[in-house]
Amino acid sequence: MHWVGWEKVTKSKAEGGLGIQTAKGRKLAYLSKLNWRFHEEKNALWSQVLRKQYLFQRRLLSSNEKSLPSSRTWKALQKGRVVFNVGTRWSLGRDSDISFWFDSWTSEGPLRNIVHGPLTREEEELRVGDVASDIGWNWCKISMELPAKIYMEIKAMPHSRVSDEKDKLIWAATSNGEFNLVSAYKLATTQADFAPPFNGSWIWKLNLLPKIQTFIWMCLHKSIATRECLAKRGLQINPSCPLCCQHPESILHLLRDCPVASNVWHNLNPQSLTPAFFSQDLHTWLETNYKVVNNASLFLVPWHTLFSFGIWTIWNHRNKVVFQSRVPSPFIHQEVIQRVLEYFLYDQGNSLYKPRVLKMVRWERPYRGWYKLNTDGSAAVNPGVAGGGSVIRVDADLRINALEVDLDAKVIADLLNNLGSSNASNSSIVADCRLLVSRIPQVKVKHCYRESNSYADALAWLGSKMSPDFLFYSSPPPSLFSIYVSDLYGLYHSRLCPGPVVIPPF
Ligand SMILES: [Zn+2]
Secondary structure (H helix, E strand, C coil), X not given: CCCCCHHHHCCCHHHCCCCCCCHHHHHXXXXXXXXXXXXXXXXXXXXXXXXXXXXXXXXXXCCCXXXXXXXXXXXXXXXXXXXXXXXXXXXXXXXXXXXXXXXXCCCCCCHHHHCCCCCCHHHHCCEHHHHEECCEECHHHCCCCCXXXXXXXXXXXXXXXXXXXXXXXXXXXXXCCCCCHHHHHHHHHCCCCCCCCCCCHHHHHCCCCHHHHHHHHHHHCCCCCCHHHHHHCCCCCCCECCCCCCCECCHHHHHHHCHHHHHHHHHHCHHHCCXXXXXXXHHHHHHHHHHCCCCECHHHCEHHHHHHHHHXXXXXXXXXXXXXCCCCCCCHHHHHHHHHHHHHHHHHHHCCECCEEEEEECCCCCCCCCEXXXXXXXXXXXXXXXXXXXXXXCCCCCCCCEEEEEECCHHHHHHHHCCCCCCHHHHHHHHHHHXXXXXXXXXXXXXXXXXXXXXXXXXXXXXXXXXXXCCCCCCCXXXXXXXXXXXXXXXXXXXXXXXXXXXXXX
């Protein structure tokens, strides 16, 4: 008997499946990758041959282009083009040449699809570079009102203002803009699905034995061979519980409500049994008991570990009664305790102890002759409105020959320091930063702790709350004066940092 359908199994874990991929989705993902390579490897011989043979004006303008003779590779490329088009987006370069209305450069795809009404000829030919300017966006160039969300997205979009970056096609589903098969597969298999949301991805985040995780997953799909489930699938079988012979053997009855199971729970940890424990529905009952993490019960074993061995042992015991004609035991809880302690002690022995040490950190003054720029970003929710803030302590004379840039985002510090690294999604703004930095004779970009960057952090927070696009303060704003003074006097803040990893003795 197939307990869980193929359509469910092939869904992602977040959607209630096992994340097994279908051959069709996998094939479409590979074909979209072929399109990506066709675009990226323009100088490769195979790409040049295909371009010469199929990409010429007369063929493209033909009304029956799809029925014209073509090779298997070209047909395959066309099959994968739908996923490729959905997955790609333009990243803006300097004086961007892409079409404002017809190219895909926002998360909504081509903007023409979301506005109604005719466009003038002039508007149809509008390029993004015509609307973008060095100091912001020239909205008077477009006559139609765009949704507020799109305005916000465009305002936050990085585009080159100083460097000479070109428009670049990026893979929109990844943070670095590079093609990725997993995301392509997801796009290839996404379709309108009216099934209720599953909300079971928490199962796979638990530190449990895989067989117990699979068991819980099957319970949530109501796919365990209890007598009630078998009867519902058309088997001629007496649906009453083999342990108590009183009620239909549903999953919840077997694992919780049967007198045999309820005896196990009362003996394991009576303190954890809230009144709701015996009244919740199956999904809520399982999820609630797994999300109780800190309720240390028996010998410091977390409740969710004890709970998982509880349901697993009850299920095993029930199978022994049914298939090996054993008598229901009143001591199942002892077996649960024995199994859980064995697992817990073994699991603890395997995990590394990661101690943390307390460090004292503060804003450090730059060396003589150097200036320091602290910078940070802030967003209350992601995606959402974000702000940035930078502070530089300078005299009236603004000639800077040596600058230290401190920021608490290590990934950004690494990106600016390592000229070989690139991120296609943000390449235009990174190129601008690198160019501006190269104009100063001596520059160091350093990662610092958040506590020593608190002035910039507070300014960034302020920035995310205010309406003007840009604001310049020549002296500290009143609300941040205390942080300014704290930095000025070199006050320390305490911070817990990762210490050396210690392997516990066995
Ligand atoms: Zn029963």
